[in-house]
Amino acid sequence: MAECAHMKDDGDCEVKLDTRPSNQQFDPKRPEGDIVISKSVGQGGVNIYDDVYNIQYGLDQVAPIDGGPSPQLVIDGKCGPKTMAAIRDFQKKHFGWAGCDGRIDPGQQTIKKLNEKRNRNVYPTIPLSLNTDGWLLSGMLQHVPHIRACVHAAMTNISLAMNVVDNNMPGLLGADRPSRMRTLNKHFRIDNFKGAKRPVLEKMHDAYSFMLNVLDRPEAYTTLDTTNEGETISTVAFARLGGFHQKDDLTGKIVFRRGVLFATGIPDFAAFIFIHELRHYIAKDGTQGHFAKGWVTDPGMLALKETETINNCDTFAGFALECKNGDMERPIWVKTTVFR
Ligand SMILES: [Zn+2]
Known part of the structure; x- marks a missing residue:
């Protein structure tokens, strides 16, 4: 419409x-289904471009009240200070200070929580x-x-x-x-x-x-x-x-x-x-x-x-x-x- x-x-x-x-794939680079990363993303992480891109995309789908970034991250596949801060903020919201190391590891609690809190109907803005x-x-x-x-x-x-x-x-x-x-x-x-x-x-x-x-x-x-x-x-x-x-x-x-x-x-x-x-x-x-x-x-x-x-x-x-x-x-x- x-x-x-x-x-x-x-x-x-x-x-x-x-x-x-x-059923329409709106953004050609949009991750389908759950976000899966191959290596760690964030502070001290391996930070492979595709992994960082998908994490940034996923974080931008999280409402600020659920620990999502506000304003949204620029989705560029680069893990800079804002991306790391957004990961920490998300972790702090859900795991408190103890779980707040600024790093997301494959298969661990942060990526699971991220996939749980993503609003799949929200399409982040990517230039x-x-x-x-x-x-x-x-x-x-x-x-x-x-x-x-x-x-x-x-x-x-x-x-x-x-x-x-x-x-x-x-x-x-x-x-x-x-x-x-x-x-x-x-x-x-x-x-x-x-x-x-x-x-x-x-x-x-x-x-x-x-x-x-x-x-x-x-x-x-x-x-x-x-x-x-x-x-x-x-x-x-x-x-x-x-x-x-x-x-x-x-x-x-x-x-x-x-x-x-x-x-x-x-x-x-x-x-x-x-x-x-x-x-x-x-x-x-x-x-x-x-x-x-x-x-x-x-x-x-x-x-x-x-x-x-x-x-x-x-x-x-x-x-x-x-x-x-x-x-x-x-x-x-x-x-x-x-x-x-
Ligand atoms: Zn017009």
Whole structure:
């Protein structure tokens, strides 16, 4: 399930997931089942990288009230002072000062207690690396052809409507106005606009056209989040408002996060997220963003003002998907979270 997004002060946005399939391996390096170490970890220990990594991972799954580290450890496979202190704190909590030597030995009481106290549903935050986690990004970019097709479908729909939008005479040029405006009105409610409506369509067409420019070179305009600053592991993506039009556009990229794993296997989900972020990224005047989140029929979306509707990220994503796929109900992975 996708739980869409939160606007940050600087215009970045996130798309959040609210549930995780329990059978899905979320972090590729996550230890499966009980943590087992081959040699001792901690003060005076052998400290093999994999052992330290797994102990750090396990400690970060322990709640502070159960002796877990707060803030969480950086999971880097290196046994430094903070890792050793976290081991001592955990031991002190469960075995008192007598059992507090700062070292975890294979098969002994500390590793047993650690496995007992780990909350297996808590996923520690580990910064992504382009080297080892690049498959997450490529998993997203494999859908670029489908995403391009969605954007093209949206542009075609808008183009076909341009010549009829300001002309209420049925049958002119052989165009059937109601049918050509149907999807546009469903998502963008173009007919609610007063005055000439063609300029509105032209702006929207331009927006999708800019998106194609980004999709021409996704490797230049997208990246993985390799910092993970203060964020939860469930975040999917964010983008700098107007990044495409900034002089240093390559520094403000569309940033995918660990949560894209859930989208990589679902082409329409990937397209929804990507087009949503593209809408932020190609924004020119800073007004494009979140006025509500979710599918076109959600109450929050239906309550949008006209100018908000034509600038809303999810509206752009949902419209393109429907133009590509035909009529569709709200996808199960879209969930509204923001109401006016
Ligand atoms: Zn957003």
